[in-house]
Amino acid sequence: MKLKQVSLGGIATVIIAAALVAHPQTAETQTQQFGGVDDLAYADALWAALAQAKLAGPEAMHSHFYEGTEPHGFVLEIFDSELSVNGHTGRVIVKNNYGPQGVDAMDVANDPAAHLAAVTVMFRREAGYDTDNKNWFWAKYLPNGSLDQNPAGMQLAGRVAKGADQGCIACHSAAPGEDYLFGTDRAD
Ligand code: HEC
Structure with a gap:
């Protein structure tokens, strides 16, 4: 014993x-780059503004559903708009990620809420927030507005994952037009 x-x-x-x-x-x-106290508070304010604008949350609008690829999901939906968060107005891009594997756009259109897996968001913050990466704030929410986490348990909000060779910033830095956006190359 x-x-x-x-x-x-x-x-x-x-x-x-x-x-x-x-x-x-x-x-x-x-x-320091993401998942800190300030990032979580900002992510909450961003989600509240998105819900108010009906770009996320229980009253969210819907748009065209199209079939996509990993890592964003098998069926996708996108909104490209402007939003005000804590007094700053910037461009926001919401990408809804639907699953599971095997669903098609019609399955999702018939019942979006049942298929929503994650809400990935890029919000253009004030100048100086992240000069290296066009001042984008990155967030990956679960359908209820809480944040998803990486395998290390860090919440995915902020400069995700600045300096790492994987994650939102690393992958999106390959997008054409040097704006971190795959879908458009607009100036701002
Ligand atoms: C392995 C690469 C990769 C990673 C990691 C990744 N993305 Fe993306 N993302 C893409 C690709 C490719 C597209 C465009 C194609 C599509 O519709 O899926 C895209 C599209 C988007 C869009 C729509 C704007 C655009 O670029 O067209 C948003 C918003 C977005 N991603 C957010 C995120 C966030 C937030 C994260 C991190 C939590 C993330 N992404 C991680 C590859 C990635």
């Missing part, structure tokens, strides 16, 4: 040590 306790203590020490080593890396390289 005594031996068992000792060995459990040993395992716990190893786990704590591993956590201490892993933590500073995540905190310094990524937490």
